[in-house]
Amino acid sequence: MFPSALRKIIITIDRMSDVVAKFAKYLILGLIFVLIYEVVARYVFNKPTIWALETSQMIFGAIGALCWGYTLKIGGHVRVDVFYTMFSEKWKAIVDVVMTLIFLFPIQYILIHSGIKWTLFALKVNEKMVDSSWLPPSWPFRSVLAIGFILFFIQTVSEFTKNVYFIIKGDRLIEASPEYVKEGLV
């Protein structure tokens, strides 16, 4: 009973990250579009836009924050695997659990706490983004970042739960996520 409910929650979380990433794929195209629009407007028609800078910043930041969780789920955050590959599956899970507790949860706590605080602050004082003369309100972007941090945390909890389950029970809660493949930014 308990594992099946847990399994459902974990699968739901993982699906949520997939859906967010699917949406973000269009954001990548949007980012390219906004930047090329600005290039054409500026250098071909000599009429730079006033909105392209902040719009591209918002899209870029949204992609980053919203998909950190998804990237964690698919094992995209690069590891130094010199020793890690020598560990047994169980030790890998133990390392992941301990390191999540010591390092990743504190970071996420800070990000979520400040993320919400600054969103509320931006709403209260009607803060603007001030990099150009467009001056859009900053709360929508700040709230997307906060949502991204929360999604990142939720996905981390999902990975954490999978690992704890594996350490205790010795088998996987859901089908093992694809094996870690080394692919850095090169």
Next chain:
Amino acid sequence: MDMMTPEFVTIGMFLVLFFGVLTGYPLAAPIGGAGVIFGFLLFGDSVFDMVYARVYAQLTNTGFMAVPLFVFMGGMLERSGIAKRMYESLYVCFGNFRGGLAIVSILIGTIMAACIGVIAASISMLTLVALPVMIQRGYDKGLATGSICAGGTLGILIPPSIMLIVYGPAAWISVGKLFMAAFGPGLMLSVLYMIYIAVRSFLQPSMAPSVSSAEQGNYTTFQKISMVVTSLVPTLLLILSVLGAIYSGIAAPTEAAAVGAVVSIMLTSLYGQFRFKDIMEVAQSTIKLTCMVLLIAACSTAFVSVFLAGGGGQIVESFILDFPGGKWAVFAAIMAVTFILGAFIDWVGIIFVLVPILSPIIPRLGFDPLWFAMMIIVNLQMSFLTPPFAYAMFFLKGAADPALGIETKDIIRGMLPFVGIVAVGLMLLIIFPQIVTWLPSTM
């Protein structure tokens, strides 16, 4: 707190970082974790705003937007079939020289490097088009794989390069200047690689037999020229549109990258390889790499700002300035540390953590920051070719047809001479710093 002396902060933060990273947990977490833990011990709650502000700055960094754009561009070009055309045309021109096919691999690696900022795309393309041909023609497996790894790795040195895009802001150097500074070293390495292959195949003809003209297919000179023109000209236009705009100062690297991304879609359509599904696949892998690098960026700036605010900067500075043996001893030590770290740790982490801490000290040692940056970056070239963290090898293994029977030991044997050549290249850059500084000085 009394115990939080700058010395304690410096040593403590690096120890936490070092052991955390070695456990194999995603790199970003121990970097950022060391930052927030020490930050909290040092400054209490005020570290919250500090971290958030740093993360916000990274997520809105206009310069970093070039990273997804260049990754996207590389992915599109990989699917355009451009490398295959280029290889076929150069094959009929140079295949009948000893070692010619390996030299062509370096040549294509160099040309692709000038339109791509990553090595993954170049190495997988070369592995798909050049490796089978070389193996079929009886090339030594080491030489064949080594030349692909070395040629493909140029992708992250010759501009546009995402490594330079990341390095610039970390060291307060303009990315455009870095791009121009990287041309000399990149072309120099490319030439050194080709010379090595030519000499080696001359001395040991059995390693790289020449291809008879019958096997090449009997093309007339005119046909050869037209093949070369149709395969090279669109690529060269792409290169000129991106790099020309940056060199002339018309466009910022991010704007040029956006142009490159769009042109890469157009090129892919021009060669009849355009599929919307591919765009979405490329966008997906772009997301993954962008998020990976942004998390490391965010965590590293948290680490660095706490480290500097905690007094770590002065400790490192006085350590370096008092280092026995003068500035060249310091330089040798930094190079050695970078090389060793590079063999284990992803370059993104190295640049984001070390460069902001070291950069303010470099001019005080009497080194030109631009030249020093290039030394670090060329040094990291070796890290892509040095096991255990040899990216080049992973990409080649991932893309190679298993039927070719390439083993890890072949690749390692093949890459090592090229590591030596990069070391020779570093020496040349020390003796002739103009290789780095000349082009940016004409901007």
